[in-house]
Amino acid sequence: MTTTAPTDDVTETMVAVPPAGPGRWKGTLVGLGIALAVLLAGLAVPYVVTDTYRMSLVVDATILSLLAIGIGFLARHLGIISLGHGAFFGAAAYGVGIATTNWGWSPTTAVGFGILVGTGIALVMGLLVVRASGFGFLMLTLALSQALYALSVQTSARPLTGAHDGKLLSYDRDQTFLGLGQADVMNPGLFWPMAWVALTVCATLLWVVGRSRFGTTLEGIRENEERMRFSGYGTFGPRLVAFVLSGAVASVGGALFAINAGYVSPDILGFSKAGDSLIAALIGGFGLLVGPIVGTFLFVYAQANFNFGGNLHLFTGMTLILVLVFMPGGITGTFQKLYHRMRKGRR
Amino acid sequence: MTIFEGRGLTVRYGAHVALEGVDIALEPGVVHGVIGPNGAGKSTFIDALSGRKRPSAGTVTFEGADITRRSVRWRRGKGLSRSFQRTSVFGSMTVGDQLEMVARRNDEQDLDEIVSTLGLDAIRHQVCSEIAYGTQRSVDLAIALIGRPKVVLLDEPCAGLVHDESVRMLQHVRDVCKDRDVAALLVEHDVEGVFRTCDVITVLDLGKVLASGAPDEVRADENVIRAYLGSAA
Amino acid sequence: MNAAQLLNGVALGSLLMVLSSGLAMIYGLRGVANFAHGALYMAGAYIAYSVSDRAGFWLALLVVPLALAVLGVVLELAFFRPLQHRSHIELGLITFGLALMAERLVVLIWGESTLRVNPPEFLQGTTSFVGIEYPSYRLAIIVIAVLLAAALIVWLRSTSIGLHIRAASQDIETAAIMGINVDRVSLVVVAVGAALAGLAGALAAPYIALDPGMGNAFLITVLIVVVVGGIGSIAGAMIAGMGLGIIQTVTTVWSPSLAVVVPYAALTIVLLWRPTGLAGKRVS
Numbered sequence: 002m003t004t005t006a007p008t009d010d011v012t013e014t015m016v017a018v019p020p021a022g023p024g025r026w027k028g029t030l031v032g033l034g035i036a037l038a039v040l041l042a043g044l045a046v047p048y049v050v051t052d053t054y055r056m057s058l059v060v061d062a063t064i065l066s067l068l069a070i071g072i073g074f075l076a077r078h079l080g081i082i083s084l085g086h087g088a089f090f091g092a093a094a095y096g097v098g099i100a101t102t103n104w105g106w107s108p109t110t111a112v113g114f115g116i117l118v119g120t121g122i123a124l125v126m127g128l129l130v131v132r133a134s135g136f137g138f139l140m141l142t143l144a145l146s147q148a149l150y151a152l153s154v155q156t157s158a159r160p161l162t163g164a165h166d167g168k169l170l171s172y173d174r175d176q177t178f179l180g181l182g183q184a185d186v187m188n189p190g191l192f193w194p195m196a197w198v199a200l201t202v203c204a205t206l207l208w209v210v211g212r213s214r215f216g217t218t219l220e221g222i223r224e225n226e227e228r229m230r231f232s233g234y235g236t237f238g239p240r241l242v243a244f245v246l247s248g249a250v251a252s253v254g255g256a257l258f259a260i261n262a263g264y265v266s267p268d269i270l271g272f273s274k275a276g277d278s279l280i281a282a283l284i285g286g287f288g289l290l291v292g293p294i295v296g297t298f299l300f301v302y303a304q305a306n307f308n309f310g311g312n313l314h315l316f317t318g319m320t321l322i323l324v325l326v327f328m329p330g331g332i333t334g335t336f337q338k339l340y341h342r343m344r345k346g347r348r
Numbered sequence: 349m350t351i352f353e354g355r356g357l358t359v360r361y362g363a364h365v366a367l368e369g370v371d372i373a374l375e376p377g378v379v380h381g382v383i384g385p386n387g388a389g390k391s392t393f394i395d396a397l398s399g400r401k402r403p404s405a406g407t408v409t410f411e412g413a414d415i416t417r418r419s420v421r422w423r424r425g426k427g428l429s430r431s432f433q434r435t436s437v438f439g440s441m442t443v444g445d446q447l448e449m450v451a452r453r454n455d456e457q458d459l460d461e462i463v464s465t466l467g468l469d470a471i472r473h474q475v476c477s478e479i480a481y482g483t484q485r486s487v488d489l490a491i492a493l494i495g496r497p498k499v500v501l502l503d504e505p506c507a508g509l510v511h512d513e514s515v516r517m518l519q520h521v522r523d524v525c526k527d528r529d530v531a532a533l534l535v536e537h538d539v540e541g542v543f544r545t546c547d548v549i550t551v552l553d554l555g556k557v558l559a560s561g562a563p564d565e566v567r568a569d570e571n572v573i574r575a576y577l578g579s580a581a
Numbered sequence: 582m583n584a585a586q587l588l589n590g591v592a593l594g595s596l597l598m599v600l601s602s603g604l605a606m607i608y609g610l611r612g613v614a615n616f617a618h619g620a621l622y623m624a625g626a627y628i629a630y631s632v633s634d635r636a637g638f639w640l641a642l643l644v645v646p647l648a649l650a651v652l653g654v655v656l657e658l659a660f661f662r663p664l665q666h667r668s669h670i671e672l673g674l675i676t677f678g679l680a681l682m683a684e685r686l687v688v689l690i691w692g693e694s695t696l697r698v699n700p701p702e703f704l705q706g707t708t709s710f711v712g713i714e715y716p717s718y719r720l721a722i723i724v725i726a727v728l729l730a731a732a733l734i735v736w737l738r739s740t741s742i743g744l745h746i747r748a749a750s751q752d753i754e755t756a757a758i759m760g761i762n763v764d765r766v767s768l769v770v771v772a773v774g775a776a777l778a779g780l781a782g783a784l785a786a787p788y789i790a791l792d793p794g795m796g797n798a799f800l801i802t803v804l805i806v807v808v809v810g811g812i813g814s815i816a817g818a819m820i821a822g823m824g825l826g827i828i829q830t831v832t833t834v835w836s837p838s839l840a841v842v843v844p845y846a847a848l849t850i851v852l853l854w855r856p857t858g859l860a861g862k863r864v865s
Binding site: 218220221224230234235 | 420421424432437439441453491
């Protein structure tokens with residue numbers, strides 16, 4: 002009797018329903034334990050990946066994963082797809098660049114400042130967009146981030162952003178980012194702990210938030226916004242909080258990106274960065290928190306190895322279509338389905 | 349003793365008048381039925397009363413205060429609740445999870461009682477989109493009843509139910525209304541069910557009140573017979 | 582601001598009008614924002630380049646819409662129809678993948694360098710119009726685009742397929758119940774929408790420089806036009822397209838740095854003020 006008309010909610014087919022119920026707290030503790038173990042184990046990566054180029058790819062993917070899990074969090078819990086997270090990533094990166102290079106701040110303070118700038122932009126954008134859903138949301142996030150991009154490349158913005166040329170970061174020899182000088186931060190082996198700790202902490206935070214009562218509220222809004230209001234819940238506030246949180250995580254990525262690369266160019270603000278990250282997240286799958294991370298690592302790997310003749314976008318476009326048509330839910334979603342099928346078969 | 353009242357409610361869509369100057373008054377412990385042929389304005393009426401649609405003219409008062417411009421969220425907090433004709437539940441969540449979520453917000457002390465009254469114990473841990481349609485309608489009703497609302501507006505709770513389910517649903521509605529002293533408005537397509545269940549009945553036709561009163565009076569009303577009930581009554 | 586600048590705005594608005602009415606038709610019917618619409622526009626321009634190189638520009642204006650209509654049919658049969666029960670956003674993202682591929686395919690076929698198309702000889706000069714000398718080809722764009730828009734409106738208003746399209750755009754499920762062959766309507770709509778996009782590309786070709794990024798650069802503006810105009814409203818898209826074209830060109834004269842944010846500002850203001858767009862009825 003319940004007809005399922007196609008809606009703008011992506012979660013129907015793309016997100017598997019997470020099991021909930023009793024034992025939630027126990028599950029959270031176990032999850033935190035696992036997260037800590039993964040964090041500690043991951044610190045050993047530079048001893049396994051000894052090649053500097055490969056290690057730099059791993060660091061890149063880790064930083065970009067922060068952008069992807071930000072996008073994935075919104076898709077997973079609110080069923081909305083953002084094309085505007087490049088704005089937060091980029092604004093945080095420019096914040097770091099401007100604070101160090103123009104104002105002479107220490108890199109550590111500048112990173113904090115960058116994260117604040119990105120999160121602030123997320124708050125402002127969030128106030129404008131979180132009422133929308135579906136294509137409206139997608140379009141507004143796209144348009145507002147494009148507006149930021151268009152402003153950043155203006156000639157009048159050159160002293161701050163370097164316009165189309167981008168911005169080279171420079172700070173004094175004695176200034177450090179958490180003990181790393183300007184030469185050290187570009188060494189992927191030395192920068193690795195920063196990126197890895199940031200990713201695991203942010204991912205764990207998003208996971209805990211998703212399991213909390215606030216996460217349940219978000220799920221209620223995703224499933225039926227109107228009924229939530231008729232059940233006495235405000236829906237604007239929770240959506241805004243989720244949007245700003247996901248923007249803050251993307252900002253952490255952007256700030257680290259600027260420090261690590263030592264250079265910020267306007268294309269990270271625009272739609273191509275957010276688009277790539279969204280594609281990576283879609284290919285990895287939104288259903289599991291690690292989906293966007295898996296997708297980002299694959300994307301960075303593919304970018305480094307299959308970009309012959311500049312055909313990367315031909316292949317990513319093709320992969321995106323194949324994944325969406327044949328394995329909605331992405332790679333992790335497909336594994337999840339296989340796993341559930343196997344367990345059912347055994348019973 | 350009126351607790352909830354709509355006066356002169358009018359809703360226009362451009363030039364089309366869907367509802368024109370409709371009055372209604374609800375009392376605690378009384379089930380007030382609203383019937384009318386298709387296009388009579390029943391859904392518009394409940395939307396205007398519940399705050400889903402702002403009326404073009406007229407006022408809605410609750411406990412003597414004008415609440416016409418209040419948000420649906422505010423109304424729910426004060427004890428005004430509604431259900432939906434097109435089943436409105438939280439599909440991906442388990443029945444238990446969604447009822448607990450609504451119960452947390454609306455300060456419900458005895459969720460188990462609602463669950464058992466509506467016969468939802470057995471499916472509490474099932475995902476809502478996977479249970480039978482008739483049971484989903486009960487979940488929809490349960491969501492509306494959580495938090496001991498003082499007024500409940502029910503939009504065709506029996507839509508799509510088979511006869512037995514329909515009888516049971518209306519019995520639940522009447523029981524809850526009497527046990528909890530709730531003022532209930534029951535918009536329903538099932539005329540026979542409304543006459544069996546309700547204490548007061550209002551008949552709408554073409555956006556206006558055709559008749560209002562006790563079931564026997566309404567049944568005997570000439571206008572109602574001519575316009576709507578016909579020989580069936 | 583003088584008349585020439587205003588006419589430039591009208592010329593840009595005319596292109597936006599043709600392009601966005603096709604996008605709006607597909608959006609209205611399938612509920613999908615076709616991110617590949619910019620790619621269709623670009624394909625139209627590049628095919629026009631190849632055809633006019635060999636057989637002249639006028640033939641290109643005939644060949645391009647036909648070729649693009651075929652592409653539209655492929656798009657409908659390969660994606661929109663078989664995947665119509667998926668969420669609209671998923672379908673939109675698939676067209677996003679197509680747009681990515683198209684940008685690269687154009688490079689592989691036509692190369693990366695900027696290409697130019699010459700307008701037909703008798704349109705290469707200027708014409709005196711309202712007291713100024715104005716490039717003839719731009720006037721031709723305006724005339725052709727306005728005629729196209731008028732023809733489209735007449736077609737939708739006075740033919741039975743037009744009636745079916747309007748009915749299906751209102752409510753596709755009800756239209757299907759009423760006995761309208763929704764699949765056939767959708768096929769026609771996507772083919773016509775693609776043909777219009779191609780025609781816009783062909784018309785634009787002599788006016789702008791062709792490069793592989795042209796489609797996606799224009800796409801964002803066109804998407805904004807459609808959302809501002811009201812989702813699924815063809816008349817709304819036409820008005821918004823013309824309006825945005827004029828406003829943007831005029832603002833460029835006053836302040837170039839202000840002009841770049843005009844479309845985004847317009848979108849934000851309109852969506853905050855009227856979430857369904859200027860002429861929209863449905864919430865996206």
